[in-house]
Amino acid sequence: MGLDLGLDSDLDPVLDSVRSILMRMLSCLLAVAAVAAETPLNPAVAPAQLLLAEGFEGAPIGGIPKGYTKEGPVRVVDDIFHSGRKSLRIEAAVKGPRRVTKSGPDITAIGGEHWGRLYFRIAQPVPTLPDPAKGQKVSLVQIAFVSGKALSPQFNDPIETRLMGTHFNGAGDVQYLYNVQPAKRGEFGVITTPRFRFGPEWTLAEWHVDSATQTYQFFLNGEELKELAVSNGAGKFTRSEIPAAFQSLSFGFINYQPTQTPGFTVWIDDVALGRTRLGPTAPPAVRAK
Numbered sequence: 209m210g211l212d213l214g215l216d217s218d219l220d221p222v223l224d225s226v227r228s229i230l231m232r233m234l235s236c237l238l239a240v241a242a243v244a245a246e247t248p249l250n251p252a253v254a255p256a257q258l259l260l261a262e263g264f265e266g267a268p269i270g271g272i273p274k275g276y277t278k279e280g281p282v283r284v285v286d287d288i289f290h291s292g293r294k295s296l297r298i299e300a301a302v303k304g305p306r307r308v309t310k311s312g313p314d315i316t317a318i319g320g321e322h323w324g325r326l327y328f329r330i331a332q333p334v335p336t337l338p339d340p341a342k343g344q345k346v347s348l349v350q351i352a353f354v355s356g357k358a359l360s361p362q363f364n365d366p367i368e369t370r371l372m373g374t375h376f377n378g379a380g381d382v383q384y385l386y387n388v389q390p391a392k393r394g395e396f397g398v399i400t401t402p403r404f405r406f407g408p409e410w411t412l413a414e415w416h417v418d419s420a421t422q423t424y425q426f427f428l429n430g431e432e433l434k435e436l437a438v439s440n441g442a443g444k445f446t447r448s449e450i451p452a453a454f455q456s457l458s459f460g461f462i463n464y465q466p467t468q469t470p471g472f473t474v475w476i477d478d479v480a481l482g483r484t485r486l487g488p489t490a491p492p493a494v495r496a497k
């Protein structure tokens with residue numbers, strides 16, 4: 209490395225080995241410094257851009273974060289986590305909601321545009337599904353990880369927007385989707401081909417909604433799944449219905465059709481919403497109100 213440590217190589221073998229150890233320590237330190245320089249924390253995210261951040265670090269083990277309500281068996285654990293020391297564990301169940309929800313003025317104030325992201329991890333093996341219903345070729349469950357309640361900008365009636373969702377079939381194939389479920393009308397959405405699997409590793413999911421341009425985008429591990437992109441343009445709500453504000457946002461897991469026992473066990477961590485895209489690095493430790 210061309211460094212002169214001022215040690216005389218003609219001295220005895222003890223000094224030689226001291227020099228060798230020092231050189232190794234120095235190159236380790238330089239390597240660590242180089243990695244740190246390449247990965248600064250949150251290079252693009254000013255704290256003011258962060259609308260919500262929940263890494264579950266401030267929540268009691270066995271509980272849920274302050275300011276949220278829960279449906280179904282979910283709890284904060286400290287044995288598996290993406291960052292910090294805690295995550296939210298979705299307990300196994302054959303169907304139904306296992307999620308936390310935040311409502312009220314903090315959510316409404318986010319308005320019509322946000323970038324969201326979370327990390328999720330699915331316990332292996334994934335569950336199997338019951339035999340297909342009569343007249344169906346394959347068994348299928350629809351899953352929502354993130355959803356928001358709102359009023360449709362088109363019909364002014366209640367809708368639930370699945371900001372991050374999937375279909376999971378009996379062969380274990382996964383399709384990502386953007387889906388809107390009106391309370392009194394038929395659902396609609398866009399969906400990828402069944403080319404994904406639920407692996408054991410932490411996976412980054414990001415979404416973007418913008419009411420002003422009726423835009424939706426979804427990214428998996430940083431890569432946009434362009435089949436899900438919706439961009440209708442201002443005032444064009446048909447088959448997008450992206451609301452001007454959400455009344456509540458839910459994070460966790462719900463499968464609407466049953467799996468075989470015991471069902472999915474899932475962990476989520478590092479949920480965050482920003483005014484701009486947050487990307488893969490952890491946000492600053494801002495505790496949700």
Ligand SMILES: [Ca+2]
Binds near residue numbers: 263265289290294
């Ligand atoms: Ca965490």
